[in-house]
Amino acid sequence: MIVMLALLNDGAILSIAFDNVQYKNQPEAWNMRMVLGISTVLGIIGVVSAFVLFYLGERVFHLDRAHIQTLMYLKLSVAGHLTIFLTRTRHSFWSIRPAKILWIAVLGTQCIATLIAVYGLFMTPLGWGWALFVWAYALAWFLLNDRIKILAYRIFDPIKAKKTPDLQPQIVHY
Numbered sequence: 001m002i003v004m005l006a007l008l009n010d011g012a013i014l015s016i017a018f019d020n021v022q023y024k025n026q027p028e029a030w031n032m033r034m035v036l037g038i039s040t041v042l043g044i045i046g047v048v049s050a051f052v053l054f055y056l057g058e059r060v061f062h063l064d065r066a067h068i069q070t071l072m073y074l075k076l077s078v079a080g081h082l083t084i085f086l087t088r089t090r091h092s093f094w095s096i097r098p099a100k101i102l103w104i105a106v107l108g109t110q111c112i113a114t115l116i117a118v119y120g121l122f123m124t125p126l127g128w129g130w131a132l133f134v135w136a137y138a139l140a141w142f143l144l145n146d147r148i149k150i151l152a153y154r155i156f157d158p159i160k161a162k163k164t165p166d167l168q169p170q171i172v173h174y
Contacts, residue, residue, distance in 0.1 A: 001073045001123060004116060005080070008109040012081050015105035019088065020096055037156035038149065042086065045148060049141040050075060053134075066124035070117050071134060074126065077113040078138040081106045086145055090153045093146050 053075050057068040084106065085093045114135070117126045126134075 001069065004113070004122070005073065005077055008077060008113050009080060011109045012084060012102070012105045015099070015102045016084065018101045019099045021088075031157060034153070034156040038152050041148060041152040042083065042145060045141070045145050046079065046083070049079065049137075053137060067126065067130070070120070070123045070126045071130060073123060074113060074117040074131060074134045075138055077117075078110055078135060079141060081110055082138060082142040083145075086142070086149055090150075090157075092150065093142075 050072065054068065054072060057063045057071050063071065084102070085098065088098065089096045114131050115121075117123065117134075118128055118131045119125055
């Protein structure tokens with residue numbers, strides 16, 4: 001499962017190089033306090049969401065370990081790729097339209113990951129009902145993460161948050 005996660009992640013990650021970006025004419029200095037703060041917040045939320053799903057699978061839905069493993073595989077795959085859309089901008093995820101190739105790569109790899117989980121290639125089959133549940137669960141956490149990310153930027157970089165309104169940034173097409 002870890003190998004499949006890594007292979008599918010590589011497919012989507014490669015397309016980031018062709019994404020629409022907001023750029024400045026001058027190099028930007030790294031604010032490591034902000035970078036580490038935002039990544040820590042997003043990382044903690046990801047871990048919490050994974051443990052909540054594990055708890056639900058084991059204690060609420062009473063799934064066996066094999067099904068929980070597949071459930072977690074799909075959650076990690078879907079939520080991991082949705083995180084790409086969170087980290088592209090300091091504003092709402094929809095404030096900069098992703099490049100078409102990024103959409104295709106993420107949707108393609110997640111269709112493959114979902115089919116692998118549903119039909120059980122190298123793992124216990126999950127079925128469509130549980131796969132749709134995982135997708136809904138990951139999307140709900142994604143929307144929550146987006147709001148928390150914006151709040152975290154205001155906390156870790158309050159000066160820049162006041163200077164930059166949440167408007168549609170300049171989009172550069174490569």
